[in-house]
Amino acid sequence: MPYIPHTEHDIQTMLETIGVTGIQELFDEIPKALRIESLEGIPEGLGEMDVSRLMLEKAAQDRRGVCFIGAGAYEHHIPAAVWDIASRGEFMTAYTPYQAEASQGTLQLLYEYQTMMAHLLSMDVSNASLYDGASALAEAVLMAVRANRHSHSKRILVLGSLHPHYLQTVQSIVRAQQIEIEVIPFSAQQGTVDPATLAAYDQQDITALVIPQPNFFGGLEAVDALTQWAHAHKALTIAVVNPVAMAVLKEPGQWGDSGADIACGEGQPLGIPLSSGGPYFGFITCKQEYVRQMPGRIIGCTVDSNGKRGFSLTLQAREQHIRRSKATSNICTNQGLAVTAATIFMSLIGFDGLKKVAENCYANTHRLESLLTQISGVERLFTGPYFHEVALRLPCKVEPVLQQLLAADIQGGIDISPYYDSLKQENALLVCATETKTDADLVYFAEQLKRALHSTV
Amino acid sequence: MPYIPHTEHDIQTMLETIGVTGIQELFDEIPKALRIESLEGIPEGLGEMDVSRLMLEKAAQDRRGVCFIGAGAYEHHIPAAVWDIASRGEFMTAYTPYQAEASQGTLQLLYEYQTMMAHLLSMDVSNASLYDGASALAEAVLMAVRANRHSHSKRILVLGSLHPHYLQTVQSIVRAQQIEIEVIPFSAQQGTVDPATLAAYDQQDITALVIPQPNFFGGLEAVDALTQWAHAHKALTIAVVNPVAMAVLKEPGQWGDSGADIACGEGQPLGIPLSSGGPYFGFITCKQEYVRQMPGRIIGCTVDSNGKRGFSLTLQAREQHIRRSKATSNICTNQGLAVTAATIFMSLIGFDGLKKVAENCYANTHRLESLLTQISGVERLFTGPYFHEVALRLPCKVEPVLQQLLAADIQGGIDISPYYDSLKQENALLVCATETKTDADLVYFAEQLKRALHSTV
Amino acid sequence: MKLIFEISQRHRHAAVQAPRPTDISLDIPKELRRTSEPQWPEVSELQVVRHYTQLSLRNFSIDTNFYPLGSCTMKYNPRGVHKLAMTREFLQRHPLAPVEQSQGFLSCAYDLQQMLASICGMAAVSLTPMAGAQGEFAGVAMIRAYHQDRGDHGRTEILCPDAAHGTNPASAVMCGYTVKELPTGADGNTDLERLKAMVGPQTAGIMLTNPSTLGVFDQNIKEVARIVHEAGGLLYYDGANLNAILGKVRPGDMGFDVIHLNLHKTFATPHGGGGPGSGPVGVSQRLKPYLPIPMVTRDEQGYRWLTEQDCPKTIGRLSTFMGNAGIVLRAYIYCRLLGKDGLHRVGEFATLNANYLMVKLQQAGFTLAYPQRRASHEFIITLAKQAKNLGVNAMDFAKRLLDYGVHAPTTYFPLLIPECLLIEPTETESKEELDRFIDIMIALLDEAQNTPETLKNAPHSLPVRRLDDVKAARELNLTWQPGE
Amino acid sequence: MKLIFEISQRHRHAAVQAPRPTDISLDIPKELRRTSEPQWPEVSELQVVRHYTQLSLRNFSIDTNFYPLGSCTMKYNPRGVHKLAMTREFLQRHPLAPVEQSQGFLSCAYDLQQMLASICGMAAVSLTPMAGAQGEFAGVAMIRAYHQDRGDHGRTEILCPDAAHGTNPASAVMCGYTVKELPTGADGNTDLERLKAMVGPQTAGIMLTNPSTLGVFDQNIKEVARIVHEAGGLLYYDGANLNAILGKVRPGDMGFDVIHLNLHKTFATPHGGGGPGSGPVGVSQRLKPYLPIPMVTRDEQGYRWLTEQDCPKTIGRLSTFMGNAGIVLRAYIYCRLLGKDGLHRVGEFATLNANYLMVKLQQAGFTLAYPQRRASHEFIITLAKQAKNLGVNAMDFAKRLLDYGVHAPTTYFPLLIPECLLIEPTETESKEELDRFIDIMIALLDEAQNTPETLKNAPHSLPVRRLDDVKAARELNLTWQPGE
Numbered sequence A, B: 001m002p003y004i005p006h007t008e009h010d011i012q013t014m015l016e017t018i019g020v021t022g023i024q025e026l027f028d029e030i031p032k033a034l035r036i037e038s039l040e041g042i043p044e045g046l047g048e049m050d051v052s053r054l055m056l057e058k059a060a061q062d063r064r065g066v067c068f069i070g071a072g073a074y075e076h077h078i079p080a081a082v083w084d085i086a087s088r089g090e091f092m093t094a095y096t097p098y099q100a101e102a103s104q105g106t107l108q109l110l111y112e113y114q115t116m117m118a119h120l121l122s123m124d125v126s127n128a129s130l131y132d133g134a135s136a137l138a139e140a141v142l143m144a145v146r147a148n149r150h151s152h153s154k155r156i157l158v159l160g161s162l163h164p165h166y167l168q169t170v171q172s173i174v175r176a177q178q179i180e181i182e183v184i185p186f187s188a189q190q191g192t193v194d195p196a197t198l199a200a201y202d203q204q205d206i207t208a209l210v211i212p213q214p215n216f217f218g219g220l221e222a223v224d225a226l227t228q229w230a231h232a233h234k235a236l237t238i239a240v241v242n243p244v245a246m247a248v249l250k251e252p253g254q255w256g257d258s259g260a261d262i263a264c265g266e267g268q269p270l271g272i273p274l275s276s277g278g279p280y281f282g283f284i285t286c287k288q289e290y291v292r293q294m295p296g297r298i299i300g301c302t303v304d305s306n307g308k309r310g311f312s313l314t315l316q317a318r319e320q321h322i323r324r325s326k327a328t329s330n331i332c333t334n335q336g337l338a339v340t341a342a343t344i345f346m347s348l349i350g351f352d353g354l355k356k357v358a359e360n361c362y363a364n365t366h367r368l369e370s371l372l373t374q375i376s377g378v379e380r381l382f383t384g385p386y387f388h389e390v391a392l393r394l395p396c397k398v399e400p401v402l403q404q405l406l407a408a409d410i411q412g413g414i415d416i417s418p419y420y421d422s423l424k425q426e427n428a429l430l431v432c433a434t435e436t437k438t439d440a441d442l443v444y445f446a447e448q449l450k451r452a453l454h455s456t457v
Numbered sequence C, D: 001m002k003l004i005f006e007i008s009q010r011h012r013h014a015a016v017q018a019p020r021p022t023d024i025s026l027d028i029p030k031e032l033r034r035t036s037e038p039q040w041p042e043v044s045e046l047q048v049v050r051h052y053t054q055l056s057l058r059n060f061s062i063d064t065n066f067y068p069l070g071s072c073t074m075k076y077n078p079r080g081v082h083k084l085a086m087t088r089e090f091l092q093r094h095p096l097a098p099v100e101q102s103q104g105f106l107s108c109a110y111d112l113q114q115m116l117a118s119i120c121g122m123a124a125v126s127l128t129p130m131a132g133a134q135g136e137f138a139g140v141a142m143i144r145a146y147h148q149d150r151g152d153h154g155r156t157e158i159l160c161p162d163a164a165h166g167t168n169p170a171s172a173v174m175c176g177y178t179v180k181e182l183p184t185g186a187d188g189n190t191d192l193e194r195l196k197a198m199v200g201p202q203t204a205g206i207m208l209t210n211p212s213t214l215g216v217f218d219q220n221i222k223e224v225a226r227i228v229h230e231a232g233g234l235l236y237y238d239g240a241n242l243n244a245i246l247g248k249v250r251p252g253d254m255g256f257d258v259i260h261l262n263l264h265k266t267f268a269t270p271h272g273g274g275g276p277g278s279g280p281v282g283v284s285q286r287l288k289p290y291l292p293i294p295m296v297t298r299d300e301q302g303y304r305w306l307t308e309q310d311c312p313k314t315i316g317r318l319s320t321f322m323g324n325a326g327i328v329l330r331a332y333i334y335c336r337l338l339g340k341d342g343l344h345r346v347g348e349f350a351t352l353n354a355n356y357l358m359v360k361l362q363q364a365g366f367t368l369a370y371p372q373r374r375a376s377h378e379f380i381i382t383l384a385k386q387a388k389n390l391g392v393n394a395m396d397f398a399k400r401l402l403d404y405g406v407h408a409p410t411t412y413f414p415l416l417i418p419e420c421l422l423i424e425p426t427e428t429e430s431k432e433e434l435d436r437f438i439d440i441m442i443a444l445l446d447e448a449q450n451t452p453e454t455l456k457n458a459p460h461s462l463p464v465r466r467l468d469d470v471k472a473a474r475e476l477n478l479t480w481q482p483g484e
């Protein structure tokens, strides 16, 4: 029997011990009317060989050319050692480290992870992960509402240049708690939010301001001015950042005079494969003073009964398994293995390596932009600096162009016009070229885009 | 520096400790004239990302359709757990278990391997691996020459139905030791050797008789009669067998009245991927009385100073590192990791599973044969039973047909005519269908072969 | 063991892993740029490999240990499932890749939606929640959306049994509800009289798991459903215990309106030291419009996404993309491997193992929480007697088990059973392993009587002795600082 | 720990791994069929995973331990190399697949032939030998073929230094030669006078490694080459120590005619608990016709195989296909990763580490075998003094090191140095690791003086204590028997 080790003899002995005549009898407390005899709608089982073949056939349907899509998930080089070590049975098949003495491996690793994230963002403390970037922001918003004692409005301002899926996720998750999300429009010219726009809220009770950096269009927000505004108005600042960009961009802990209060984001760029959107991991960090409002697991360094250093889950009183309905969050299972991989990734790449990754992403996307905007009718949608993603305006509808690029084995970015009323007429294409792209890739993309536009326009 | 951990500071400290001013000075004992300053002919180093891309591009060139080639290497299902566990750093990056106390993992595993192989072949003892099937046979021949005290001729009879590459390998390896290899022709009708043919050698001093089962054409030799003849003439019997076939075919230990004396072969079918021909592993087993003539490493069960069971390399006095020029073989590094995988494979598949594999191979090849021989002009080359490989006669030259099949993504077997003078005119095709082939694969092959013959003849 | 930071050396690095330096200079305004370096480790590749390999050796895991951890379903998750889910093409697929180049993945997701719906007896499934707790959130949010959609605004309460997992009340609160705790009857079933007294026009719904976290099947379930439904509330099923009843009984048939599943318990995703998981939600017909997006549908052109355009009443999006897609793949592969019969057997053998262990432990002198009842896939023993008489509590037993190489059962949960161990052997463990566990438990009982200090000071043979959790919380040290 | 056979249960199995039963009955004559079942384990997949995972934990390995094992070059072999060599398409390629569908693999093999030839200063390379020893066999067989081809039949002897690795004489004998042992001079160089006395018309060749297994570079090498060549013999280079001189000096330039390489030492294949390896052979122009087949060549149509048709004088085939192709791939990938400069640095840092360790150990009071000489990538200390004065021998030091988590250096090899440890740190270990080793060695010296029993009874902390090798050889137990 697949994965069940019982021999006939085992079964008989066990049934005798229990004192029943058959396995069915073990279910005799379930009302008869409810019991089913077999599962409908499930095909017959297959051997591992047949399933392997099936899955390779399916995988072959997903074969793809060069990917220039970013928009929240980024193709980066992942050193082979990362998943080789993370996939060791001792990491992969361990449970949540509630039994600290039997989980020092995972616990120490998570403590190292917390340290790396806190240092990367210049924040005081990090938790041990949330689900993903968008849901991490939702948790950050809930956390800000709990943490900001000066504000009673539960009003959150969000820059309109935030990833639209993040905004939707935040809305789905905080909706029921009477939290109001106000979206600040971005400048149609710059694709970023002009801090002056915030003047409209000068007189209001604002709980927090959410600042993405870089924003959805790859553009760079005026983080210092925005943070200053928030702090001047007793609002907390929530930073949503790309961790790779942190190698070159000012980190949240340095924003404004006193730094962002909470910084979160998507951990995927740190060694996690694209894999259709997950499992990734959300990270969240904050100032020390807010640590008791932090959601999710936190590892602390302590000592054992011999005074030897060890690690264990701490501040558990924040969590659902202790605090139940009064917990800071309902999160329980998080993204442990992804964080394991990310920790190994960060150790391997080092900050120096991360900086080279960031610089190559920057260089490739800028080179791509310059190649593409040499094509007549193609131009930048916004002005201003950007990191590794750029929004372009095409001379015709985006979808048919993308279809043509597909035929040339290019996933040429995404059509972002549908996301914004203000971009509906704009034929807006968002492209990204990470360090994984060669110059030949960029040139090929430009050639094919030219050709596609030629036949479409 | 790739894989070198030294910082500038480390280097300076170390040089000072040594008392030299630069690394170059450490090479000052090498005559100046011999030193080179740099390596020519090697390209610049690449990062892991660039090399990954390069290798995936190369891999894409080797993409292939369905493989019906056998001829000594067989596509079988390999459970995912096999290489997952075998690739654990503790197995993969360990050295040869000379320090037994620090190598009990590998040593116990090898002892289990020896046991499984000995039991599979019904032989008394197994070593811990040789390089591959062909070289294992060469070692078996050398071993037989040492072991057979009754024979002084160093004359070895080999059935002509042996894999031609095995024959060539044996010849290359034993050539210098005045060993004479005599090839017994196979019957043109049966594709096996008629035991009566051996009568010609009745009066001669023969050291050993080499019997492949199944033979190169997939055919089944009369192992009992052949073994009896050998033993009656004081020759040793060397069996060369496919381990998967052993699930259904009589195992060497049962051949004739007293069994084969040495049994060897290719271990690849036991969980080792095709991977262009290696690393595979050769296995060799023998009767207890010949164990001191065995080449290669052997693990023994013993006790530690507390009387606790443990394992260590034993009979090392046979080996080159102790016995040097008088060793039973020059082999040192063997195929440890492949054997690690094979041991896990055998544990997972079990004998019951191995039997199902063998039966499916048999069934698929027989079904394929019946489909192909329904095509006009295609017929069996030989009569008689066969296991999972069968030789066919085509109505035209084989190579162009194979080329056409390639275009339909079929690797349709190999052209064996060039291997034998007697088959030069025969348009002989050797095909194999293991358990990995579905009925649809077989039907597709038949359709495409029909089509190819149609356009070729 | 040293921290990775403590083996770091300035200017060391794993050189091949970084791309070449670029010659382009960054045209980013100075005030937007980073000026300092974080204290990250600077180590070689060998150091990284060795450090994290060594760390891994300081963990218990299914691959190395028996893990009778109640409520967590720590069973063997086939290596084949993992390997196939890690197929290159799947790993490389961008979440926003065009559907034309995604039919392989989409077909798996679609088929899994169908299979899970039929396993649970539900009308439809959305795979997007990223763990059980997010599934709960989604489920309760749908209950809320349903009531609101009907203009039924007075329902402000969710009922949870006192034995419920902590995520249940926490999720209900995230959805804006007040949680009322429902006491369990002495027999482990829902106390129907109390239930009747508690439901009313304020009741939005009830969150249950059945078999419950007490390890017994609530025999009154149909009655519970009737009472709650009649009060206008909906029933939420916490699918964390689905392993117990897979192929035996379907939550939909019991009367549940919405369910979440823990793919990382029942459907072959290993726990990864804390995650990731996946918590798909299934619903009956009436909740279908509210399912979270995206989902996958199929039409003549093939498989495609369902988004807010297709599902105007959806509770919305819960993650940036579609949740933990890789875990979804694993569940699909697992279902195909086991198939109809294999899945059916899971519940049977999980239950057989639990009942065998329960009977044997009782024979060995342990006190069962519900001696009158069958075990489901798990059961509870209480060490209240030992705690009182010998001063050796459930935690001491748990820690001492670690010395024997067995992971501790779940301790002190559910909260209503004092000094309890919640034991779940799962179907993938052999009788020999269970027998070995029984022998160890007997040895522990003996130690408790004769050498109680051995238990109280346990563990003895692990990398660390018992840890000081109080210090950890009091003198918070959450981030290593240079020079520490 | 139990053997896998001891956890077996009749009729248990890992069911998903076997194909379905067939309905075809085997049409094989009864006398050719198997009638009995072997005693194989019958176990579940979880049992297999757990058993072999647990076994793996009873090994030292590079990933977990420092391994200063002389002559073996136990360095870090990049994970990236392994992963890329394990690419699905490479694993699935049948060795007899048509060249049209093999250009990827063939191009790697071809380029590696070229790169290795240029690294060694040789004219051509064949990749087919499956380990160092088979490379030696191939090399000596080529020497033999060369002499025979010239009708020079009187050459019956091969010279090997007394410090040579055991495979050298064993390989020469397999090629039909008599082996003469050449003594080493007191300075570690070849004794030129003795050499002159030993060469003659009977000399087929000499097998050397330089730097030698004594850890020093033979400064007389050009002179040795002249003497042997003048006597009509050829020079064989045992490339096991190539790591020492990679990019610093080329065997071809020293005057060698033929060389084998150990890809599993210098070129990134981990040792796998004993193998596999790969032992390509390189030759100077005059030996080129004799290279073992198959090799890869390139023409207008692309890459293709060279076989006996192309190479009529070849010594022939040494394996069923082309040797350990997967190891060849690894070496290719490693060369591309390190490139020109990276390979050049290997020898430099291997040498730096060895010399540092040598000086520090000498300062710590250990006796060097060649205190006057530079270390190559390895060096020898002799514990003869300790053995004599304290009764603690090299083996005791070796076993005691294991207790400290360090693999023992090579012991009692080369044979001519009494109570020796041959120490090779490799270039991938950090200074901290070397310093830690030095501290441990100092501690051992202290133990040897003060508590010699600690060493003599070592190891103390491993899964087993010192094993009884005599019993193992006397009461041979090589195969587990049921009921044991």
Ligand SMILES: Cc1ncc(COP(=O)(O)O)c(C=O)c1O
Binding pocket: A331, A332, A333, C071, C072, C131, C132, C133, C134, C165, C167, C168, C209, C213, C238, C240, C241, C262, C277, C278, C279
């Ligand atoms: C009964 C029960 N409900 C809910 C959950 C929450 O699931 P998750 O951890 O996936 O969020 C768990 C898991 O720990 C559980 O055991």
Ligand SMILES: Cc1ncc(COP(=O)(O)O)c(C=O)c1O
Binding pocket: B331, B332, B333, D071, D072, D131, D132, D133, D134, D165, D167, D168, D209, D213, D238, D240, D241, D262, D277, D278, D279
């Ligand atoms: C100096 C020397 N020569 C030859 C060999 C033999 O190489 P292999 O083990 O690959 O056969 C070795 C390896 O152990 C060696 O160290």
